[in-house]
Amino acid sequence: MYVVNTLAFGQGISVSPSRIFFKGEAGQTVSQAITFSNTSASALNFVASLKDWDRDSLGNKVYYPPGRQSASNATWLSLSESTIHLNPGETKRINLSIAIPNDPKSKQLTNSMLFFTQVKEQQGAIATGLNVNVVVEIGIQVYHLPAGLAGGELEFLAFEDKGFIDLGIEQRVRRMQVKVKNTGKINKDAYVRFELTNTETGEETPVKAVAMAMLPNAEQWIKIDLPGKLVTGHYLAIAILDAGSQYDLKIAEKEITY
Numbered sequence: 001m002y003v004v005n006t007l008a009f010g011q012g013i014s015v016s017p018s019r020i021f022f023k024g025e026a027g028q029t030v031s032q033a034i035t036f037s038n039t040s041a042s043a044l045n046f047v048a049s050l051k052d053w054d055r056d057s058l059g060n061k062v063y064y065p066p067g068r069q070s071a072s073n074a075t076w077l078s079l080s081e082s083t084i085h086l087n088p089g090e091t092k093r094i095n096l097s098i099a100i101p102n103d104p105k106s107k108q109l110t111n112s113m114l115f116f117t118q119v120k121e122q123q124g125a126i127a128t129g130l131n132v133n134v135v136v137e138i139g140i141q142v143y144h145l146p147a148g149l150a151g152g153e154l155e156f157l158a159f160e161d162k163g164f165i166d167l168g169i170e171q172r173v174r175r176m177q178v179k180v181k182n183t184g185k186i187n188k189d190a191y192v193r194f195e196l197t198n199t200e201t202g203e204e205t206p207v208k209a210v211a212m213a214m215l216p217n218a219e220q221w222i223k224i225d226l227p228g229k230l231v232t233g234h235y236l237a238i239a240i241l242d243a244g245s246q247y248d249l250k251i252a253e254k255e256i257t258y
Contacts, residue, residue, distance in 0.1 A: 012040025152184020172228035
């Protein structure tokens with residue numbers, strides 16, 4: 001098992017890690033600690049729940065009831081505590097365990113989303129879920145990553161110029177988008193870096209990189225907004241797909257005219 005040691009922050013609360021990757025074989029049970037830190041001056045209460053999830057064609061998360069999706073591992077998971085009470089300044093750890101079944105699904109990447117929902121008591125017990133107000137919700141991505149899965153690659157499938165888009169008063173952008181496919185059996189994080197060069201003057205216009213995350217065998221559109229106000233002329237747009245040092249850079253080009 002390995003974890004991504006980043007923090008999820010709420011109102012006076014930090015939760016770590018934000019992603020958990022369990023590694024284990026069928027028949028094994030593996031555990032991971034989740035750390036809560038209450039940095040506020042008030043007591044905080046949370047209730048846990050699980051959902052299935054995937055991403056749509058634009059990379060947005062879509063949620064489903066637990067156990068519904070074919071790649072779900074929600075029914076394999078258990079918590080040492082499903083309700084968490086934190087006093088002001090308190091740090092607490094609970095254990096998340098995964099019991100990996102003897103099931104064909106245990107040989108593929110599976111996932112679920114573990115939510116911790118902050119609630120305020122109102123004349124009722126938190127454990128019942130009755131008479132509470134939801135304040136903030138923090139999600140942790142939970143994966144089971146069996147050994148031997150093909151890494152595959154990220155590939156460009158398309159590069160499109162969507163023209164000028166009006167975003168509001170005096171907000172106009174030139175929108176490009178690239179379509180990317182994850183050919184592997186594991187999830188991948190990457191950046192799409194963008195270069196825009198005036199082919200007549202050689203001047204380069206800086207464009208902010210776009211972070212992306214993809215599940216196995218997924219296809220996803222990545223939108224890149226260019227400045228709407230540029231010198232009239234011909235430009236070369238270059239998209240660079242960077243999934244880290246273990247993968248080759250992928251490059252796509254498109255000529256556009258302002």
